Amino acid sequence: MDWHRVEGSEEFHEVTAARRRVVTPLLILFLVWFGGFLVLAAYARGLMAETIYRGFTVAYAAALSLVLMTWLIAFIYIRTTRSTVDPKIERLDL
Amino acid sequence: MSFVLAASVKALPLAVFGLMLAITLGITYWASKRTSTATEFFTAGRGISPLQNGLAVAGDYMSAAAFLGVSGLIFLDGFDGYVTGVAALASFVPILLLLAERMRNSGKFTMADVASFRLNERPARTAAAIGTLTVVGFYLIAQMIAAGTIVEGLAGLKYPIAVVITGGAMLAYVLFGGMLATTWVQITKAVLLLSGVLVMAVWVLGKFSFNPFNVIDAAVSKSKDHAAYMAPGLLFVKPLDTISTGLAFVLGTAGLPHILIRFFTVRDSRAARGSVGWAVVFIGFFYIMAAVIGIGCRALLGPAAETEAGKGGNLAAPLLAQTLGGGKGTTGGDIFFAVISGVAFATILAVVAGLVISASGAVAHDIWTNVIKHDQADEQQEVRIGRIAAVTVGAIAIVLAILAGKGFNIQFLVGLAFSVAASANFPALLLALSWRRFNTSGALIGVAVGLIASITLIILSPSVWPGPDSEGGPFPLQNPAIVSIPLGFIACVLGTLLSGASSEERFNELRVRSETGYGSESAEAT
Numbered sequence: 001m002d003w004h005r006v007e008g009s010e011e012f013h014e015v016t017a018a019r020r021r022v023v024t025p026l027l028i029l030f031l032v033w034f035g036g037f038l039v040l041a042a043y044a045r046g047l048m049a050e051t052i053y054r055g056f057t058v059a060y061a062a063a064l065s066l067v068l069m070t071w072l073i074a075f076i077y078i079r080t081t082r083s084t085v086d087p088k089i090e091r092l093d094l
Numbered sequence: 095m096s097f098v099l100a101a102s103v104k105a106l107p108l109a110v111f112g113l114m115l116a117i118t119l120g121i122t123y124w125a126s127k128r129t130s131t132a133t134e135f136f137t138a139g140r141g142i143s144p145l146q147n148g149l150a151v152a153g154d155y156m157s158a159a160a161f162l163g164v165s166g167l168i169f170l171d172g173f174d175g176y177v178t179g180v181a182a183l184a185s186f187v188p189i190l191l192l193l194a195e196r197m198r199n200s201g202k203f204t205m206a207d208v209a210s211f212r213l214n215e216r217p218a219r220t221a222a223a224i225g226t227l228t229v230v231g232f233y234l235i236a237q238m239i240a241a242g243t244i245v246e247g248l249a250g251l252k253y254p255i256a257v258v259i260t261g262g263a264m265l266a267y268v269l270f271g272g273m274l275a276t277t278w279v280q281i282t283k284a285v286l287l288l289s290g291v292l293v294m295a296v297w298v299l300g301k302f303s304f305n306p307f308n309v310i311d312a313a314v315s316k317s318k319d320h321a322a323y324m325a326p327g328l329l330f331v332k333p334l335d336t337i338s339t340g341l342a343f344v345l346g347t348a349g350l351p352h353i354l355i356r357f358f359t360v361r362d363s364r365a366a367r368g369s370v371g372w373a374v375v376f377i378g379f380f381y382i383m384a385a386v387i388g389i390g391c392r393a394l395l396g397p398a399a400e401t402e403a404g405k406g407g408n409l410a411a412p413l414l415a416q417t418l419g420g421g422k423g424t425t426g427g428d429i430f431f432a433v434i435s436g437v438a439f440a441t442i443l444a445v446v447a448g449l450v451i452s453a454s455g456a457v458a459h460d461i462w463t464n465v466i467k468h469d470q471a472d473e474q475q476e477v478r479i480g481r482i483a484a485v486t487v488g489a490i491a492i493v494l495a496i497l498a499g500k501g502f503n504i505q506f507l508v509g510l511a512f513s514v515a516a517s518a519n520f521p522a523l524l525l526a527l528s529w530r531r532f533n534t535s536g537a538l539i540g541v542a543v544g545l546i547a548s549i550t551l552i553i554l555s556p557s558v559w560p561g562p563d564s565e566g567g568p569f570p571l572q573n574p575a576i577v578s579i580p581l582g583f584i585a586c587v588l589g590t591l592l593s594g595a596s597s598e599e600r601f602n603e604l605r606v607r608s609e610t611g612y613g614s615e616s617a618e619a620t
Contacts, residue, residue, distance in 0.1 A: 001613075007602035015609055023191050030187040038340040041177060041326045042333035048173075049325030055310040057324040059173045060385065066180045067378040073187050074374045078367055086364065094612045 006094065015088045022080040026073050033069050037062050103250035106428050110436030111249055115263055118443060121278045125271030132473040133618050135272035135480060136203040136455050140617035142277055142359040148372020150277045151356050153284035155182065155347070155373070156380055157445040158240050158408075159508060161287060162438055165414075166407025167329065168388025170400065172319065174329030174336070176385060181340040183377050185347035189354075190370040195363035196527050196608040197354055202615050203459040204452075205351045208608075209523045212600035214534040216465050221541040223460035225519045226351040227487075228545060229511050230453040233350075234446060234487070236507035238495035240408070241442040246500065247409050248435035254496045261492035264446040268454065268484045272477075276447045277359060283437075283444040288376060290437040291383040294411070297418045298390035309386065312393035323392065335572050342575030346512030349520035352445075352452040361617040387411060394418070406505070412438065450484050450491075457483035503557060509573050510552050517578035518544030521586050527608060532590050533597045539589030544582030548574055 006012055040048055040062060048059035129135055142150065157163075160179060167175025201207035206222035238257055245256035267275045302308035310324065317323035330336040347353065357366040391410040394417050395403070403410040412434045416422055419430030458480035463471040471479075518541045525532045525540070551574030552558060559567030571577075607613055 001603075003603040003606055004599075006606050012606060012609070016605075019609065026187070027191055030184070030191075034181075034184045034187070034344065038181075038337050041340070042330075042336040045325060045327050045333075049322065049327075051321070051324075054307040055314050055321070055324055056307060057173070059325050060176075063173070063176050063180045064382065064385070066184050067381055070183055070186055070374045071378055074190055074371045077190060078371050081367065082364075089610050092610055092612075094606075094610065 011092050015085060015092065018084045018088050019081065022077060022084065026077055030073060034066065037066060106432040107249040107435040110432045111439050114436050114440045117282065118263065118279045119266060121282065122267050122271035122275040125275035125278060129272040129274055131618065132476045134274065135477045136459065137358040138274040138277050140359060140361055140615065144360060144365045144368030145372050146281055147356060147360050147369035149284040149376060150280040151353060151369055151373035152376035153280035153444055154353050154356060154448045155377055156284065156287055156441065158237065158244065158438060158442045161441055162244065162408045162411055163406060164384050165388040165391060166403060166410040169391035169403060169410040170407040171329035172317065172323040173326050175388060177336060177340055178343050179381055179384060181343035182347045183381055185344045186370055186374045188348045190367065192524060193348060193354065194357050194366045194370050197357045198360065198363045198366035199611040199614045200604055200608040201358060203358060204455045205354050205519065205523065206456065206460045209526050209537065212526060212597045212604045213537055218534050218537045219460050220465055221538050222522065223456045225514065225541050225545065226456040227453055229515045229519065230351055230449050232507045233511035234449045234491045235494050235498065236504045236511065237442060237446050237449065238491050239498055239500065239502055239504050242495060243500045244408060244438060244442065247404060248412060248438065253500045257492055257495045260442060260446065261488055263443050264450055265485060265488045267447040268450045269481050273359060273451055276451050279447055280444045283440040284376065286437050286440055288380060290434055291380060291387060294415060294418065295383040295386040298386055298394065301394065309389055309393050313389045316392055316396040318397065332570065334576060338571050338576035339573045341579060342509065342512045342516050342573045345516035345520050345579060349515035349523065352448040355452050355455065362614065363611045387414065390414060450488050453487045454480045454484040506552060506558055510548060513548035513552065513573060513575050513578055514545055516575050517548050517582035521582040525586050530598060530601055533593055533595045535593035535595065536586045536590030540582055540586030543585035544578060547578040547581045551578060
């Protein structure tokens with residue numbers, strides 16, 4: 001197998017480009033969301049200690065939002081790759 | 095028999111522990127009939143479904159530290175106890191986006207398969223195997239010490255006996271049932287644990303007329319920190335401690351060998367992707383329940399239980415079960431305490447088995463077959479060495495856990511395992527998969543620096559230096575990740591640039607294989 005040729009081929013680039021189009025925005029979303037959570041938990045403790053409703057704090061809301069974040073990112077990634085990346089891999093002639 | 099048992103042996107929890115051992119050994123017997131080839135021993139024949147593997151990944155991840163540790167820390171220190179948990183949950187984003195499919199596509203049995211694929215194989219594989227064994231070793235000893243302490247606290251068995259029973263069961267699963275038994279023990283435990291936390295959380299809410307805000311009110315009123323109980327700052331006093339510990343858990347989990355090898359047990363990269371999807375559903379659910387249980391411990395147990403819950407609050411969740419069931423001495427209380435204790439016991443058993451099989455792969459497949467035998471060993475030999483390695487690693491862990499004793503600072507070992515995983519394993523693995531110029535000397539120097547920086551800085555940190563539980567080490571943070579992760583990455587880059595060697599030829603192959611799954615290891619019909 002001429003890996004160099006395959007790696008440089010147009011079809012292979014379509015695969016990696018399709019994957020990058022879904023990975024990059026999701027990775028940025030993750031870095032901002034999770035990084036934001038850590039920075040707030042470390043440096044904005046006054047804000048995090050604020051009560052939203054009857055003792056339920058911003059801190060817990062932010063932490064629980066990370067559960068939503070992982071669900072959301074996993075859902076989008078799995079759905080998108082199934083329709084954009086997988087067909088391109090199948091079309092590759094290896 | 096009395097020399098075996100501590101004074102306060104508890105019959106009911108002991109009976110539930112016995113039942114757990116019987117079920118898991120039954121699974122092992124079933125699996126042993128289906129385990130003979132190396133692919134079966136190390137990867138369950140790659141025949142695990144995405145849902146099953148998702149449960150097993152969740153099981154590997156929901157260790158005793160995640161169940162007993164996180165609920166105990168929330169009980170004692172409020173919100174900060176939750177940070178390590180959600181950070182480890184968030185690690186499934188980099189695992190899904192960057193690692194899971196590529197691991198399945200380009201690896202065979204171990205993390206080192208992928209990390210050393212394009213590099214000068216023997217040195218790079220040795221380094222990756224050392225990274226694996228270091229993480230697994232520290233984590234395994236920590237889990238064994240926790241197992242001994244918890245089983246002693248729950249069932250009244252003496253600490254060394256508890257360690258030997260746990261270690262013996264762990265070895266039985268791996269030796270006879272390989273990855274298939276380990277996976278099904280893990281799945282069984284995950285289902286039990288998820289059911290257990292659901293029942294506990296609903297029960298807690300039921301005590302407060304199903305209004306979560308009533309639970310919070312009660313918890314705040316029973317905390318000496320009052321409203322601060324629901325806010326950050328009680329456990330991580332320094333802001334940088336929050337960030338450094340969070341980083342160690344988010345990138346460390348992504349470099350844990352026993353979680354990464356789970357992706358070899360499914361048939362292809364799509365199934366690996368699906369496994370992570372299921373895993374985050376279960377782990378996210380688990381963490382919502384864990385918050386209710388942790389805050390519920392504070393609301394229902396109050397300050398009176400702080401001593402009984404032990405160091406780190408590890409026994410808080412079983413004590414909560416006892417209170418929910420009706421309290422100490424009542425039939426309901428005794429039964430629910432025993433059931434939740436049994437679930438905790440199953441949790442420990444499954445996680446240590448996963449750790450041992452990943453160490454066994456690193457010794458047999460990486461060191462023996464590929465480094466010593468130049469890939470000339472036959473499959474049966476590899477399985478035999480794998481079994482010998484499992485017994486050796488298991489025996490060493492049992493002996494060290496007994497020698498260290500139950501007073502040993504486990505946090506030190508867990509911190510070390512996650513820091514090495516994040517600073518040595520994760521950078522080398524990620525760069526090997528994605529950086530065109532990366533080369534062997536980059537990997538060697540990167541792993542060495544990540545490893546040495548983690549160990550040195552943890553020894554110099556407040557929880558270790560100059561003695562156990564002392565304050566004021568030369569390095570101010572509880573976990574070194576914020577320093578050691580960048581050092582690991584920088585060392586990989588500098589090592590690469592200084593040597594000028596190129597691994598581009600094989601990188602093209604790795605890239606095509608890892609992106610497309612071409613030529614990946616196929617599943618065996620079992």
